[in-house]
Amino acid sequence: MPPIIEISGLRKTYRRSFRQPHNALDGLDLEVAAGQVHGFLGPNGSGKTTTLRALLGLIRVDGGTMRIFGQEVPHRLPEVVGRIGAVVESPQFFKHFSGRLTLQLLAESAGVPKERVEAVLEQTGLRDAAKSAVKGYSLGMRQRLAVAQALLKQPELLILDEPANGLDPAGIHHMRELLQWLAHEQGVTVVVSSHLLSEVQQLCDSMTIVSRGRRIVDGSVAEIIAGHSGASLSVRFPDAASLPEAADALVNAKPEVGAVVERDRLVVTGAPEAAWVTRTLADAGIYLSELVTQTKNLESVFLELTGTAPQPGQTVQVGQSVAVPQTAAPIEVPVAVTPDAGPQAGTEAEEAQR
């Protein structure tokens, strides 16, 4: 099945008076497969909103191609727009109308059956607040109302820009359940932008990470995180005098293993498994007192991936690494402790806003 969204080489330069032109999109590529929740992840200002606005025909781009459901956009957008629900701009609602009335009017103008209003109120958790005027809604409730509006016409593709904004933890949980249900049970393709890896990790099946207007990695969320979270082992001994001898024993046993003495411990990288370290040291007559696996935390994976400006024409594939300019702090996960050797923006005039 062809991708639902295909973007290739997208370019957008914002030209601002008295300031250098700014390349918000610098040849961005994006592919989204059907029936998934796809995260569009990147730091603030990396071009996510610009991409989504371009896809929906809200701004003009300077180069590249975009397709939705195989149709080139923006030229063929009118043919596919009925199959897309989106919340990209902050929608404005009549503040004196209730949530229900707002949705009833929108449903009527879009020719959507009235029953859909109650269904989307229920789905977005707004049923109890449906009678209240929108002016009394919190930011999170307005966000839900916007999503409810996007769901009215039962879209096959749902595009949401930072949907967790303004939601409290219970609201985030509810939104996550709703979006996963839509994708996995109803076959809707869901694209959400976010600058939080932890949110994308909990919500999405696949993701594209962008930095400075370019794609730097894409693939399944689990594979990307696993491929960039290489672990090392921290080993301590009853007597620190054993450290150099232990380092030699490990490197002699496997030259590709790294063993570096750091104060009172040995940091081991590239070992096949923790048990191999304990076995090899015991064979050399050296007994350890502590062995700890260190894994990078998720945010450090994100920093690693977005911390380096991507090279023109290069996309990092799942499992490949990019240079790491900043050192990310590891978190320590104990796996075994043995007493001896046991194993273990602004506005832009040219934009045609809709």
Ligand SMILES: Nc1ncnc2c1ncn2[C@@H]1O[C@H](COP(=O)(O)OP(=O)(O)OP(=O)(O)O)[C@@H](O)[C@H]1O
């Ligand atoms: N209308 C505009 N005029 C000038 N510059 C703009 C405009 N819109 C966005 N930019 C700039 O383009 C870059 C990309 O912005 P964009 O809003 O697409 O990023 P983003 O990844 O969505 O960020 P955030 O997570 O903060 O929403 C930023 O440097 C931003 O300042």
